[in-house]
Amino acid sequence: MALRIIFMGTPEFSVATLKALAEAGHEIVVVYTQPPRPGGRRGLDVQKSPVHQAAEGLGIKVLTPLNFKEQDERDRFAAFGADVAVVVAYGLLLPVAVLEGARLGCYNGHASLLPRWRGAAPIQRAIMAGDQKSGMMVMQMEKGLDTGPVALTREVEIGENITAGELHDQLMQVGAEAMVEAMARLEAGNLPLVPQADEGVLYAAKIDKGETRIDFSRSAREVHDHIRGLSPFPGAWFEVEIHGRTERVKVLSSERADGQGEPGVLLDDALTVACGEGAVRLTRLQKAGGKPLASVDFLRGTPLPAGSRIA
Structure with a gap:
């Protein structure tokens, strides 16, 4: 049986996972993404996010709330009756009510080897720090920032001259494959969760x-x-x-x-x-x-x- 999935993501990085889950036969009941914002060369055009555009191309319903502070928004999320929510670079902190709003919880695809580089810019920070490896982790989300237990890990070597853009594209595909595997294991009831280590925590602050x-x-x-x-x-x-x-x-x-x-x-x-x-x-x-x-x-x-x- 396919899972009923709520997908939450915004940039191009998230699109590969959305498409991979749909191609794997799962039912994407709705996609949440950031609202359309000014863009284009002069910032005069209002542009939908890459995930928004991809979801429309797949014929999937799209929602763009500013946040989940209102109870009506939280109730609407729960009303979809999803088995699981999948989050990849959505861009909003999710309240506990949303994290618990799907039957099997929320799972996040994060582009680092947690607990190293929790936060907003893990790809850039890993390269800037001279790290020799990175990866994608699928973790079950909880209230803390990228603190949840890890379900699946895929490591990637960081080459001597690789740029953040090149690593981004590599991890985008690795992350899509990892999430499809994680959801298959979740559906089969065989997705073990391992708590993150207490040592080695680093935060990947947004690039200033x-x-x-x-x-x-x-x-x-x-x-x-x-x-x-x-x-x-x-x-x-x-x-x-x-x-x-x-x-x-x-x-x-x-x-x-x-x-x-x-x-x-x-x-x-x-x-x-x-x-x-x-x-x-x-x-x-x-x-x-x-x-x-x-x-x-x-x-x-x-x-x-x-x-x-x-x-």
Whole structure:
């Protein structure tokens, strides 16, 4: 028998799991997602979330409450008579009444190896911290932030140069497969739950714009991890004088390189920049309002020779 599932999610990351559950034969009785919000290049268009659009494409009813503070909203959730709720990057804290509003509870797909990196930005924080592995965990939700017992774990190696965007896409597919397996086990009554460890807890705070500027006084390892952890969004950046004007440039990818010098000074004509220890080569960049470019193409229009300073 298929499960009756309430699905709750918002960004593109959640779409793969929604589609996988539907393809597995489960009945998605309703989808909850964040309300449509201003978007587009100038923020003038009201846009439905990726999950909203995907659910409509599948012919599934969509609800977009601002929150679950009102009793009527909680009652409406319970009235669907769902077996289980599946939550993937929904973006709202759920009250206990909702967590207990489905017969078998709520299960969350979280992109980290809990208890490390609970919270909003686990993919970015793992890379920025230099972690060598990440993963997807399916956990049963409870009142605390990502504190519930774990039902299923899938580990993923974090490569030397992988960006947050690339890891995001990999975990998106891994998470969809893991949730389908977890729901099959739940349906069969064979989904064991293991409490999270008390040690090793770290919180993945939302990325603040104030931490996106590159600090070349840090080691090459730290600079490289910072760049790839923020790529493609919001993007790590530096400022440099171009044609007599200070411009901001995002760095979308880099690699560690040989060399030593004063932090922020280019060591060659190929965008190798000295760090506090070692050096990094900037391999993909984007000027404000411009397109992302490989370093060789970027340098054709913006020559930055050895000895130039960026900060």
